[in-house]
Amino acid sequence: MLDFDFSLLDNKDFKEDSVRGYNPKVIKRGKLGFDFGKVINCVKDLIREKNGATFDEISNRLRQYAIDEGILIEMGEKYDTIFAIVQEYLKFDEKSKKYFLVEFDKLKELPKIPLELYVVSYMNKCAKEGIKATFDEICWGVLNHLPKDQVQINDNEMILDILKRIAILNKTTGEWKLKTSDPKLFDDI
Structure with a gap:
């Protein structure tokens, strides 16, 4: 589980109390500045197409998605955070070195x-x-x-x-x- 990092909030004076009570994952997704659900779906589609995907394949697909959507700069600045969140929804297989969707597909249950x-x-x-x-x-x-x-x-x-x-x-x-x-x-x- 990721700890909430308030440095993601752009305004350094913004009060933490304003976001108290919200799920930290929701706050992180909200602060990325673009529709994170589409990023997740992009990765999800890749994994389904290839029946699993390596880190490089996921990175390449995310890069291409960012270029196509015109958000390469925004995504590039926050890539570590994005990939950490994406990994929460995937299962890594050491043997094949590929990521797979979790069995119960909690991607459908992304918090609003x-x-x-x-x-x-x-x-x-x-x-x-x-x-x-x-x-x-x-x-x-x-x-x-x-x-x-x-x-x-x-x-x-x-x-x-x-x-x-x-x-x-x-x-x-x-x-x-x-x-x-x-x-x-x-x-x-």
């Missing part, structure tokens, strides 16, 4: 990533890329990239409710910023 983590991830991306994180921008950016059937949405939870809980609105510019552990006097002006 909470909507809040998608919002946090997108806000971190906006901060990194210098994009003004207005409400419309956040909604468009998050909703436009949500993977089907892999999002956990609490009853009647709206993006605005999440933002009010984890971020501060600058009333002058309309920009939202994640709350920090050291709030400033004029953050919400």
Whole structure:
């Protein structure tokens, strides 16, 4: 089992309390910044095609997938984390030096990533890329990239409710910023 590494969170001031109660594996998957279910399915398809796959075969398939999807840079920066998570869903056979799917196929049981983590991830991306994180921008950016059937949405939870809980609105510019552990006097002006 992997230990949760809070250094994966892009915003160094983001409070750990905000993600308390979530499965660390879910948090890691959510912080990768792309649809991890598709990565798992890519590996799963390869193993089924070849009736097992070596480390090199999996690496080559993941590299090709990243190139095709335009996420090579993002995946490359986090490859160790990605492969560690992928390995949790595979069984390694010492004799053949190949990976196989686990017998009960727990790949179908991937935990859903909470909507809040998608919002946090997108806000971190906006901060990194210098994009003004207005409400419309956040909604468009998050909703436009949500993977089907892999999002956990609490009853009647709206993006605005999440933002009010984890971020501060600058009333002058309309920009939202994640709350920090050291709030400033004029953050919400």
